[in-house]
Amino acid sequence: MTALSSAERGEVDVAVVANPPAGSLQGLPGLRLIQSLWAGVDRLMLDSTLPPDVPVARMVDPHMNDAMAQTALWAVLSLHRGFFDYARQQAEACWLPLPQRRADEVRVSVLGLGQMGGTVARALQAAGYAVTGWRLGAEPPASPSPVPSCSGLPALPGLLAQTDVLINLLPLTPATTGLLNAELFARLPKGASVVNLARGAHLVEADLLAALSSGHISRAVLDVFATEPLPTAHAFWRHPKVTVLPHAAAATDPRSAAAVVAANVQALRAGRPLAHQVSRSAGY
Structure with a gap:
């Protein structure tokens, strides 16, 4: 995210991430969805700088x-x-x-x-x-x-x-x-x-x-x-x-995961409920 200009950062409304560096989702005033590529979001939720009012969705593929x-x-x-x-x-x-x-x-x-x-x-x-x-x-x-x-x-x-x-x-x-x-x-x-x-x-x-x-x-x-x-x-x-096993039990498949991400982005754009939204209080 550091490579984006201020104008570009203002245009970002969806962040598709795995384990982004802490603080990297700050300074995105238009952010409306954080979509994880992983089923587990525990590391992502440890980032205290995540915008508190932006929904986080986990990968369910x-x-x-x-x-x-x-x-x-x-x-x-x-x-x-x-x-x-x-x-x-x-x-x-x-x-x-x-x-x-x-x-x-x-x-x-x-x-x-x-x-x-x-x-x-x-x-x-x-x-x-x-x-x-x-x-x-x-x-x-x-x-x-x-x-x-x-x-x-x-x-x-x-x-x-x-x-x-x-x-x-x-x-x-x-x-x-x-x-x-x-x-x-x-x-x-x-x-x-x-x-x-x-x-x-x-x-x-x-x-x-x-x-x-x-x-x-x-x-x-x-x-x-x-x-x-x-x-x-x-x-x-x-x-x-x-x-x-080297954390290989179930890898994210880009082909099917891309469809999951696209469906949630479309739901966001259309004002429909997001799929698999994370409960901030529960942590998943």
Whole structure:
């Protein structure tokens, strides 16, 4: 934005951004919409200089949701069928078929039932898994869903106790930061697995390493981290029970994302309600 002249800055009414430098959206008197290219807007919302009266919209792209569901399905299938263990056995030239459960015997809990979480939960249910969703807020869902769900912190311990694979797709807010911690892991059955596809700050990394070392958590699939790129000396890289992805579970596809942005710009121009507007108080 610094390359724009004063006259040009006065003509800007829409900012399409990912993680712009703090303060870069100041001094745009005509700004009427901040459209994020990312599903998560936690870093964007940390910018205290964002114009308070300008709506912020997050990226909700069905193609991105489908990509996230594909990653989650791969992770659950690999955990369920022991494919991570077979990869290790191949490296050791070990021929050892493992016990095989049915999908409906694998209890999967999805934390977060927004656009991505809901898509993931339905895809896993369609694949035959016993899926339950959880939302932080106690309010009922906006629309009916075939996936059983519960809500509110009081319901979480009971859900965790009945979970074989825990998938995190919560938005990052002060209430969810550090939620994946020692207390939560202890409530899971011994041998459960953790899949974090949301934000690195949801996870207390030292607590996960301790739970893996004790054997209480059997394996973790991690796509997001407190520091990205993940430092080369980090224990996760070489941990035998951790699978690392480079924040690649669901990338923004320019083709479909451009259509989402264009539709919101058209709505703005026409005076129609904006899609997927962020609640400043909730942070998502």
